[in-house]
Amino acid sequence: MSHFSYQNGVLNAESTPLSRIAEEFGTPTYVYSKSALLQNFAAYSDACAGRDALVCYAMKANSNLAILDLLARQGAGFDIVSGGELLRVIAAGGDPNKVIFSGVGKTEAEMRLALEKNILCFNVESIPELHRLNEVAGSMGKRAPVSLRVNPNVDAKTHPYIATGLKANKFGVAFDDALATYRTAASLPHLDVVGIDCHIGSQLLDDAPLLEALDKLIELIDTLDSEGIHIHHLDIGGGLGVDYGAAGDKPPVPVGDYLGRLFARIDAWRTQRHDGRAVKVIFEPGRSIVASTGVLLTRVEFLKPGVEKNFCIIDAAMNDMMRPTLYGAWMDMKAVTPREGDAKSVYDIVGPVCESGDWLARERALAIEPGDLLAMMSAGAYGMTMASNYNTRGRPAEVIVDGDQVHLVRQRENPAELFALESMLK
Numbered sequence: 001m002s003h004f005s006y007q008n009g010v011l012n013a014e015s016t017p018l019s020r021i022a023e024e025f026g027t028p029t030y031v032y033s034k035s036a037l038l039q040n041f042a043a044y045s046d047a048c049a050g051r052d053a054l055v056c057y058a059m060k061a062n063s064n065l066a067i068l069d070l071l072a073r074q075g076a077g078f079d080i081v082s083g084g085e086l087l088r089v090i091a092a093g094g095d096p097n098k099v100i101f102s103g104v105g106k107t108e109a110e111m112r113l114a115l116e117k118n119i120l121c122f123n124v125e126s127i128p129e130l131h132r133l134n135e136v137a138g139s140m141g142k143r144a145p146v147s148l149r150v151n152p153n154v155d156a157k158t159h160p161y162i163a164t165g166l167k168a169n170k171f172g173v174a175f176d177d178a179l180a181t182y183r184t185a186a187s188l189p190h191l192d193v194v195g196i197d198c199h200i201g202s203q204l205l206d207d208a209p210l211l212e213a214l215d216k217l218i219e220l221i222d223t224l225d226s227e228g229i230h231i232h233h234l235d236i237g238g239g240l241g242v243d244y245g246a247a248g249d250k251p252p253v254p255v256g257d258y259l260g261r262l263f264a265r266i267d268a269w270r271t272q273r274h275d276g277r278a279v280k281v282i283f284e285p286g287r288s289i290v291a292s293t294g295v296l297l298t299r300v301e302f303l304k305p306g307v308e309k310n311f312c313i314i315d316a317a318m319n320d321m322m323r324p325t326l327y328g329a330w331m332d333m334k335a336v337t338p339r340e341g342d343a344k345s346v347y348d349i350v351g352p353v354c355e356s357g358d359w360l361a362r363e364r365a366l367a368i369e370p371g372d373l374l375a376m377m378s379a380g381a382y383g384m385t386m387a388s389n390y391n392t393r394g395r396p397a398e399v400i401v402d403g404d405q406v407h408l409v410r411q412r413e414n415p416a417e418l419f420a421l422e423s424m425l426k
């Protein structure tokens with residue numbers, strides 16, 4: 001069931017017309033569906049039922065406290081990339097003991113905070129980071145649980161900006177250096193080697209590269225075993241893509257199918273080669289949990305006929321949703337109240353920001369008038385979290401719809417707040 005559907009000619013979020021939300025909260029506004037969020041998370045948790053597995057939601061995709069709280073209540077852990085994200089998890093009532101900390105540049109202060117809060121594991125990405133973590137843990141009289149992010153050199157077949165598992169990427173430890181890096185980790189007195197991790201990229205439509213990466217991790221676990229370094233958890237990262245609805249795009253593999261194939265391989269390996277020993281499996285999905293949960297609701301300001309193109313100028317801009325201009329990403333734009341029977345024109349849909357790159361959709365056929373509402377679909381992931389205040393634009397409001405109830409979960413920013421931290425010379 002789609003959580004965003006037309007009812008009586010108006011696009012609804014669950015059973016709430018988006019037009020009602022625009023009236024009450026203004027535009028642009030991010031609108032999320034609670035039931036979509038729970039359903040997307042359940043696709044993972046159902047496939048993990050009865051297994052030693054943990055879904056650590058990659059909160060960089062959408063870190064609103066209300067989203068984190070809803071997921072924490074479903075038993076989610078969290079994949080974080082900063083101390084700030086850890087503080088969000090705690091503020092939302094999440095369990096730090098289910099947090100894994102990824103990222104290539106963890107500061108000493110972030111390491112200290114994470115150790116104080118007893119997070120589950122640090123996904124370490126380099127030898128200098130191992131030494132820093134060892135020193136920080138030692139200075140606190142603690143041992144840090146460590147997993148190495150291994151770069152399996154698998155082609156994720158996705159946009160180059162969001163592929164992360166190739167030799168040329170800044171992320172992780174090269175597969176060929178992994179054994180030596182594990183030896184270093186195991187030799188450091190304030191580290192406990194507990195896991196192995198990878199994350200090969202984002203918006204993967206096929207699970208073949210993920211299963212290929214899994215095979216390489218398994219191979220490494222066997223080698224480490226023979227060296228007396230025993231791995232207790234295997235973290236396969238996130239990366240499963242979603243259907244943004246572009247014509248000709250192939251649909252992503254369903255979550256349950258991917259997890260089924262992955263667990264089958266792990267089970268076969270454990271019984272045949274790993275003496276039946278337990279290995280906890282960790283996932284770090286972001287986009288596949290929140291993208292389809294949200295839309296960006298925006299209003300048409302002007303229609304501007306051009307020489308070569310017609311422009312539809314809306315009140316949302318690249319600062320509210322960067323994906324189109326950053327990756328050339330195609331995202332669907334739907335009229336909230338379609339003008340059935342009216343002639344359509346083709347528009348580039350652009351915002352008010354002073355950049356030629358400020359476009360949200362190109363060459364879309366729409367029957368539209370100034371004042372109409374548009375919804376940018378599948379905007380729940382990497383929308384608000386990547387928004388900026390460029391041009392001193394306050395970021396959008398965020399609401400969560402639950403049936404016919406609408407909860408404001410982040411107020412619209414106002415300009416005075418944007419310069420409140422600034423001061424002039426005395």
Ligand SMILES: Cc1ncc(COP(=O)(O)O)c(C=O)c1O
Nearest residue numbers: 058102202238239284285286287
């Ligand atoms: C380390 C790590 N884990 C998980 C994710 C989540 O990825 P996705 O949103 O594609 O599931 C990312 C982002 O790509 C990441 O960098």
Ligand SMILES: N[C@@H](CCCC[NH3+])C(=O)O
Nearest residue numbers: 060162202203323381382
């Ligand atoms: N922000 C990206 C994905 C990057 C994931 C972070 N490693 C997107 O919108 O597609």
